[in-house]
Amino acid sequence: MALTPLIAGNWKMFGSRAMASRFAEGLTPAALPTGPDLLICPPAALVGLVASLFAGRGVSVGGQDCHAKAEGAHTGDTSAALLADLGARYVIVGHSERRADHGETNATVRAKAMAALAAGLTPILCVGETLAERDAGQAITIVRSQLQESLPDGATAGAVVIAYEPVWAIGTGRTPTVADIAEVHAALRAVVGDGVRILYGGSVKPGNAAEILAVANVNGALIGGASLAASDFLAIAAAAPTA
């Protein structure tokens, strides 16, 4: 059975209340593709507002990170339970920018994914190799071990989403060849089995979305820069194959 594609936007540390309102205005019934599931992950401070702005507009809301603990004295962090309370249904964990900026390890990412599941959220677990690792021929080994070490035990099919994001393709305008994407996604599929959606992320744009979304074992996209305007985001979503 084909998996419903998930088209997910990651606003990173961009956005404002005004920008969220403009985006919501672009989500007209006529503009929304019916096939894929749609998701926007705004900065934590905007999750509640975006959840109310998007209510009934066919786009889910998610966080970009959560703490590994359910609650506690962790100044500045956000719990998975609060994201859920604000209306989030998903949370990104282990994005390469979190791994680089905050020293997150596979063990941290695994603990965060488990906290997300405990709060009723679907974690979107990110893996991806650096350019040096790809050039050294280690891409598959690296992403496979990242996934094996960060995947929660017993996560049932459908309870997690995986995102393959080569670090060198994020925000650079460069993408791997479709053959390279297919090779990595097949390796990840062998780890997670058939029921788990595996997204591709890294410089997905309206112009390359159809080609990327048609690759075997690509079940959607995680989009940074091109998710900041509803028109680009929806153009990518419209390129998703129907399940």
Ligand code: PGA
């Ligand atoms: P990009 O970011 O689409 O701007 O390359 C992707 C991501 O980091 O999720």
